Amino acid sequence: xxxxxxxxxxxxxxxxxxxxxxxxxxxxxxxxxxxxxxxxxxxxxxxxxxxxxxxxxxxxxxxxxxxxxxxxxxxxxxxxxxxxxxxxxxxxxxxxxxxxxxxxxxxxxxxxxx
Numbered sequence: 550x551x552x553x554x555x556x557x558x559x560x561x562x563x564x565x566x567x568x569x570x571x572x573x574x575x576x577x578x579x580x581x582x583x584x585x586x587x588x589x590x591x592x593x594x595x596x597x598x599x600x601x602x603x604x605x606x607x608x609x610x611x612x613x614x615x616x617x618x619x620x621x622x623x624x625x626x627x628x629x630x631x632x633x634x635x636x637x638x639x640x641x642x643x644x645x646x647x648x649x650x651x652x653x654x655x656x657x658x659x660x661x662x663x
Contacts, residue, residue, distance in 0.1 A: 557603040562625050568607055570595055570645060571638025571658045576609060576622055577630040588630055591620055594658055596645040637661040
């Protein structure tokens, strides 16, 4: 069991951004095209965080052309180049799955004043 912990410690990223539920973030994802890499930005609201340690993930939701899109990103994945917090959200829930049923302004998260 200790060998697994040692291996996972080496794979952890040194700087992990402080992500909270309800935050609007820009996730820079490395995409391989042929032998080159490029960065693609996925911007949306964090609706959930799961697990911990090396398995930690967060789900980002956005609405594009009237269609809701959700992507699950591993925090410590080499594919995720960086995560930039655009604005902080004020929420009272640990999971924001209720946003899936809402349309328009009702699907927005209030901004936290800090």
